[in-house]
Amino acid sequence: MNCPSCNKPMANFTSLSDCGCADLQLCKECHTSKIANLTTSNTAILHKKLTEMRVPKRYWNATPDVSMWPKPTVVDVCAFKRGVYFFGDSGVGKTYQMIGWLKYAILHGIRANYINWSDFTCTLKSDLRIYDKLKAETLTAPVAFIDDFQVGNSYIEDYTFNFISTIYNEGITPFLTSINLPPHDRFAMRLGEMTVQYEVRN
Amino acid sequence: MITPEAVQDRVKLISKALVRPVASPRGMKMAEVQEYLSRFSDADFALFVDKLGKSPQLHAVFSIDKMLRDDMVATLMSGGKALQQAISKYYKINIMVVKR
Numbered sequence: 001m002n003c004p005s006c007n008k009p010m011a012n013f014t015s016l017s018d019c020g021c022a023d024l025q026l027c028k029e030c031h032t033s034k035i036a037n038l039t040t041s042n043t044a045i046l047h048k049k050l051t052e053m054r055v056p057k058r059y060w061n062a063t064p065d066v067s068m069w070p071k072p073t074v075v076d077v078c079a080f081k082r083g084v085y086f087f088g089d090s091g092v093g094k095t096y097q098m099i100g101w102l103k104y105a106i107l108h109g110i111r112a113n114y115i116n117w118s119d120f121t122c123t124l125k126s127d128l129r130i131y132d133k134l135k136a137e138t139l140t141a142p143v144a145f146i147d148d149f150q151v152g153n154s155y156i157e158d159y160t161f162n163f164i165s166t167i168y169n170e171g172i173t174p175f176l177t178s179i180n181l182p183p184h185d186r187f188a189m190r191l192g193e194m195t196v197q198y199e200v201r202n
Numbered sequence: 203m204i205t206p207e208a209v210q211d212r213v214k215l216i217s218k219a220l221v222r223p224v225a226s227p228r229g230m231k232m233a234e235v236q237e238y239l240s241r242f243s244d245a246d247f248a249l250f251v252d253k254l255g256k257s258p259q260l261h262a263v264f265s266i267d268k269m270l271r272d273d274m275v276a277t278l279m280s281g282g283k284a285l286q287q288a289i290s291k292y293y294k295i296n297i298m299v300v301k302r
Contacts, residue, residue: 181295185290
């Protein structure tokens with residue numbers, strides 16, 4: 001579609017709102033102030049959502065890097081048909097990559113939840129009876145971003161497996177970060193199917 | 203064919219990458235390792251050691267026997283296959299180098 005004023009091709013822009021997002025077509029030359037306002041408003045809504053999800057501020061400028069990924073993987077992950085399991089040493093950029101995908105989801109109007117697994121297990125350990133409530137609260141969206149995932153010891157392993165199994169059964173797309181991949185077959189079978197596994201290195 | 207001394211030097215490099223002692227092979231095993239490692243140039247082996255050092259998943263499971271059995275030098279240089287074999291057959295591990 002061309003701009004009615006200058007007849008130049010219009011570009012696609014996303015307008016974020018609390019309920020999701022909408023596509024807008026604007027002319028980069030005639031609608032400069034509208035584009036500037038839209039950018040400011042989108043950034044404000046994005047930051048509001050990241051704050052509500054309790055995403056640490058240090059990752060707010062994250063962007064996913066797909067330069068080394070094969071094209072079919074990029075297509076699947078962009079459509080949230082498959083998640084990604086980022087693993088590797090501390091400080092290599094796993095969470096940065098994952099939050100990049102969280103921002104991508106928000107900017108495309110995809111509902112998502114952010115779960116800090118360490119917080120989740122600490123809360124759970126304080127009272128195992130709240131597990132069902134905690135699980136229901138954290139799995140309300142079609143995409144789940146799980147930071148610092150760990151299978152844990154035998155005390156917590158069954159709950160962890162139940163959580164992963166629920167994600168699998170409900171068709172939720174998971175994005176995870178962890179220092180390692182769980183070697184246990186029951187985890188590996190599900191995580192192997194739901195995610196693409198990337199060892200992140202510097 | 204590389205010399206037994208060269209094998210010992212390469213084992214020392216592995217040991218350094220893993221930050222733990224790795225026993226040098228002896229006798230029949232030395233001949234096997236000599237034959238296996240002769241397939242790789244010093245540059246290729248240095249690349250393998252570099253990848254091994256950066257892969258904590260392999261640190262715990264590495265052994266000279268496993269290196270021979272799984273053709274670990276070749277598989278690790280070709281991507282994440284060695285990792286995959288070491289952890290679970292259900293994973294298809296890829297390597298992603300992030301510039302910071």
